Amino acid sequence: MAEPRNRYSVVSLILHWVIAVAVLAQILLVTAHEATEGPLSREFINLHKSVGLTILVLTLARIGWRLANPAIALPATTPRWQRVFARTTHVLFYVALIVMPLTGWLASSAGGRAIVWFGLFDWPLLPMSGGREAARGFMAVHGLVVKGLYVLIGLHVIGALKHQFIDRDNVLHRMIPLIPRRP
Structure with a gap:
């Protein structure tokens, strides 16, 4: 009988960490946008749009x-409620990582604001109208999902640290190859 997998594939690891770094970049880009004015501020938001659409594509690839390639099962000692909580959190991550860029894209499209993907080409706007009012509505949803994402990130980090330092069950080793596997 084959031994169960104890580490995610290279593709899973790359997608996980590239998306994680891109989400962090999004936070920094919005912070920089809000701290500046004029052309520099606009450049930060243009980069934010490009990274957001990249996150959308990468998230769809990850799904x-x-x-x-299904997820590795949690250790048999993990209580059922924690398994359900972990699965729910992961599903909500996927939902957030799709809804956020979609609502940003919808807002740009409704407001007629061009999206130039990293300065390389025009990303197509969605065929819709609604002007500033519709764009504000989409951005309101965008903002709510961002708050939910912050909660999910916190839960994810707390869960990873719990597995590493309390349960000591090698779960974190599966996503961070540099962490040695415990016997």
Whole structure:
């Protein structure tokens, strides 16, 4: 009988960490946008849009990869409620990482604001109208999802630290190859 997998695939690791770094970049770009004015501020928001759409594409790729390569089971000692909580958190991450860029894209489209992906090409706007009022509505949803994402990130980090330092069950080793596996 084959031994169960104890580490995620290279593709899973790359997608996880690239998306995580991109989300952090998004936070920094919005912070820089809010701290500046004029052309520099606009450049930060343009980069924010490009990174957001990249997150959307990478998240869809990650979901596809995950469907073809299911997640590694949590240790048998993990209580059922924690398994359900972990799965729910991961599903909500995927929802947030799709809804956030979509609402940003919808807002840009409704407001007729061009999206130039990293200065390389025009990202197509969605065929819709509604002007500033519709754009504000989409941005309101965008902002709510951001707050939810902050909660999910906090829960995710707390869960990872719990597994590493309290449960000591090698769960964190599966996503961070540099952490040695415990016997």
